[in-house]
Amino acid sequence: MTNLYCTKSPSFKWKTLLLSGAMMFLSCQAFSQGLYNQASLHINGVTLYVGGDIHNDGLLVNEGHLAFTGDWESEGNYKGSGALDAQGHGTQRIFHFNQKVSDLLVNGWGTKYINGKINITGQFQLTAGIVHVSPEAVLRLKESALISGGSENSYVEGAITVEGIGYKFFPVGKNGTYVPLELLDVKGKLPEYSIEVFEKAPVISIENVIVRSDLYWERKDLGGDFGGSPLAIYYDPRNFQNPENMVILAGTDWEEPFMKITEVEHSAEARKLITLTNITAPIIMLGEISSQWREADFYLSTALSPNASNPDNRKVKIFGERLAGEQFLFVVFDRWGNVVYENTSLEYMAGNGWDGRSVTGDELVSGTYPFRLTAFDKTKKHFERKGVITIIY
Numbered sequence: 001m002t003n004l005y006c007t008k009s010p011s012f013k014w015k016t017l018l019l020s021g022a023m024m025f026l027s028c029q030a031f032s033q034g035l036y037n038q039a040s041l042h043i044n045g046v047t048l049y050v051g052g053d054i055h056n057d058g059l060l061v062n063e064g065h066l067a068f069t070g071d072w073e074s075e076g077n078y079k080g081s082g083a084l085d086a087q088g089h090g091t092q093r094i095f096h097f098n099q100k101v102s103d104l105l106v107n108g109w110g111t112k113y114i115n116g117k118i119n120i121t122g123q124f125q126l127t128a129g130i131v132h133v134s135p136e137a138v139l140r141l142k143e144s145a146l147i148s149g150g151s152e153n154s155y156v157e158g159a160i161t162v163e164g165i166g167y168k169f170f171p172v173g174k175n176g177t178y179v180p181l182e183l184l185d186v187k188g189k190l191p192e193y194s195i196e197v198f199e200k201a202p203v204i205s206i207e208n209v210i211v212r213s214d215l216y217w218e219r220k221d222l223g224g225d226f227g228g229s230p231l232a233i234y235y236d237p238r239n240f241q242n243p244e245n246m247v248i249l250a251g252t253d254w255e256e257p258f259m260k261i262t263e264v265e266h267s268a269e270a271r272k273l274i275t276l277t278n279i280t281a282p283i284i285m286l287g288e289i290s291s292q293w294r295e296a297d298f299y300l301s302t303a304l305s306p307n308a309s310n311p312d313n314r315k316v317k318i319f320g321e322r323l324a325g326e327q328f329l330f331v332v333f334d335r336w337g338n339v340v341y342e343n344t345s346l347e348y349m350a351g352n353g354w355d356g357r358s359v360t361g362d363e364l365v366s367g368t369y370p371f372r373l374t375a376f377d378k379t380k381k382h383f384e385r386k387g388v389i390t391i392i393y
Helices: 291-296 346-351
Strands: 002-008 016-020 023-030 034-037 040-050 053-056 059-068 072-074 077-079 083-086 092-133 138-141 146-149 160-163 166-170 181-186 188-198 216-226 231-234 246-251 259-261 264-267 272-275 283-289 329-333 339-343 367-376 382-391
Touching: 034 040, 034 059, 040 053, 053 059, 059 092, 077 092, 160 166, 181 188, 231 283, 246 264, 246 272
Parallel strands: 002 023, 016 040, 023 040, 034 053, 040 059, 053 072, 059 077, 059 083, 072 092, 083 092, 092 138, 092 146, 138 160
Antiparallel strands: 160 188, 166 181, 181 231, 188 216, 216 283, 231 272, 246 259, 246 283, 264 272, 329 339, 329 367, 367 382
């Protein structure tokens, strides 16, 4: 084992530093702890541990294992088939300016922020720590690269971009919730795409299905031709009354109807839902078929888009057989509590519906509008439902 000590100062420079051996610990002190390379640094077959930041403005050839506890920034030239290992037990920032890295390992607790663009050609390994990819950054796995690990303690929050066909794993999560997704057999021609999980999904309306979570996954196609794939989604059974009734909901756009995919296999032990068909839609959600809904409830669509290509999405309608129609009242309000629409006919709301116009016939602007529905059901019990309707243009 070798200990290498240096002092970071304006007078400390090297033309070429070659490190070889078994293991080295590098501690640089003065203005700040870390390693600052302005010349040529070669790491051959050794583990080099840097207790601080690494800044590379020169040539860094890594054919070993380079571990660091601070930030990583490489504006210079980085080469080699070695591993970069983020081991800091706290916040670390990784600035890599669209260069390739063979292996990126995340072994330290805390958040690791990806800034700029980093291309991984070998392995991306998640053991401990959350990797945050900002909307402006890119974490890209080249076609032959592999992802391993992933857990509630170590996942990617943000987009994972991949290239190629075949099996692809996305250990993604959001705000403390780990919800990985697998594409089991991607087809297509030179596809490049990203997967990210989001929260606060817009309200969608699917008969007989209850969406119990506002998390959803979205794919963005960046190049080539994505030909679809069967997929597997991990789930938390605590979010569902009966996981055996879970289905996958797939959509191409929030303004268009979502497909209900019931051809699925359940793996209770793995907590995984697997589709038996090829999925091409970019937006994925989880839902649960509700027999209680079919037997006793009614369904009120809570979103409309007057310009939607599908006529069914241009109006709010009432479905189901629960209500009797006596003393029926459907009222919509603006944000100040003023009535903008009112209807006393269940038959009209079930057949024609509300198209987003006010009582004077004017189109209402995009936004959310509280509503109240009162009636009697077929058992003569008084029924009331309150909520919000979203108008989208």
